[in-house]
Amino acid sequence: MRLGAMMCLAIAACGGRPVAPGNGGRRVVAIAPSLVEIVYALGRGDRLVGIDSFTSFPPEARRLPRVGGLVDPNFELVLSLRPDLVVIESDHERLSSRLRRAGVDTLALRCQSLGDLDRAIAALGERLDARERARSLAARIHDELAAVRSAAKDGRPVRLLYVIDRQPGAIRDVWAAGGRSFLGEIARVAGGDNVFGDVDRGALPVSTELLLASAPEVIFDATRDPAGLEPWKALGALPAVATGRLVDSSDPIFTIPGPRVPEVARRMLRVLHLSGSATPGVSSPGHARSP
Template identity: 35%
Template sequence: MATGATTMTRLRGLVVIVAWLVFVADLQAQAPQRIVSIIPAVTEILFAIGAGPQVVGVGSYDNYPPEIGDLPRVGGLIDPDVEAILALRPNLVVLYITQVDLTTQLTRAGIPLFEYSHGTLADIPTTIRRLGNRTGHAAEADKVALDIEDGLVRIAEAVSRRHRPRTLLVIAREPYSLRNLFASGGSGFQHDMLELAGAKNVLDGTMRRAVQVTTEMILQAAPDVVIEVRTVERLSPAEIEKEMEVWNALPSLPAVQNQNVIFLTGSDLVIPGPRIVQAITRFALVLHPDAPLPTQ
């Protein structure tokens, strides 16, 4: 009898342990309800796939979609605010894979993480699907990803067999000056955007995402088109004209001679997220205005 009672006691204990393990596993599998995203692209993705109501904090440099306006800000790539993040009691934090110190601190605090890195154009739908699976929105994420993939194919078809102008994509420089100018190199999503829009990146031989270039390098590259992008949503016509006038310092540049210096504004042009088809279409429209491009 004693042996039987002991066996039953052990069995009951085993059942309790198994039930607890199942409960913990279910809890871990549940979609996170308090998400902090430090990354503008990921914040956009979360709202696009229907996970917006689960977001409780965003990066200090996030500005889209408008629904994030009242959410707490928790710093960014260089200046994450650990205390602010912890105060939000998140059960998922999305951060850059390069934020090693932040990863260590949040891991010690027992907070689940989703590590992100900027990749190529092809990585955007993959990231969207991964976030959908992680947040409980797999079906919605797959639809967003499929729409992007379809849009990219339609752009490629629209500009196929057209002349590909040699283009310099400028992503940053000093205001009203050609100093400290950075342009898209031959790798990364911005290079992919430019090429898919029907251009030939004049810096495609430089296998870096961003390249600091001098005026001598620009003259040597001799682009037929210069496209400048700014993250600000709006600049006055006078400000844009003043910014474009700085290129007159290079009168021998083909883009200047042919009046093909183009200035575009908007965060969609620099964020690898759900608006990527819209952004590439904007590039394609200035490169191939008569192409049968998809409408947004």
């Protein structure tokens, strides 16, 4: 699986270390797109002095120094920015230990589910002296997701396949979202039924035979492929291909479990249940790029 797809799966974590109240970071480095977005959503973007290599939203974040990716952060560059707080993923214990030995405070966070997102927002709100903003942000996300869930409740669950990555130009080396992915959770909110939702993994490799057996009615494909969705016509027996319900979901918003998850749910809802609605950045059933 390529690095971009790994980023989609390894995004951010709420580590279990106690959060020190009132100990707000003034010079913050955040090493995950979801964490950067939360900091900005809390109104504390002015405290960021460095971010990861993948963040593209909000646009103002792009001016900040890049300190590397999720698997290759540049330790020396991080230190050169003189942070008093570095926010990282909980599974980056080696980096966390190095930073602590260098006297830099770290906060390990997790955003692999909606519950994790709540906890990450609360933890950052505590550390960045933005408790009220954190409560307001979490409440807004809950309310907007509830509205999507309500809009989808009367519809039949639509069988969907979410492709995280595959070989460009072909339907090979396919990786799909499993039952432990936040994408599967959002799909349920939007009235979808992940065809691999019973697999207790965040992602899984999927053979052609398994693809055909899963018979998805809609396919979301996050692959950045110059050929677009054209390779899917090789599997015309799939219901989603036969009906043209193929969705280009390569917009990074789909793979970042951060404050914009309600927009992801709304886009999925339009595709799954509101066939007449055009959605920016997404091919709705009426606008899907058919093979």
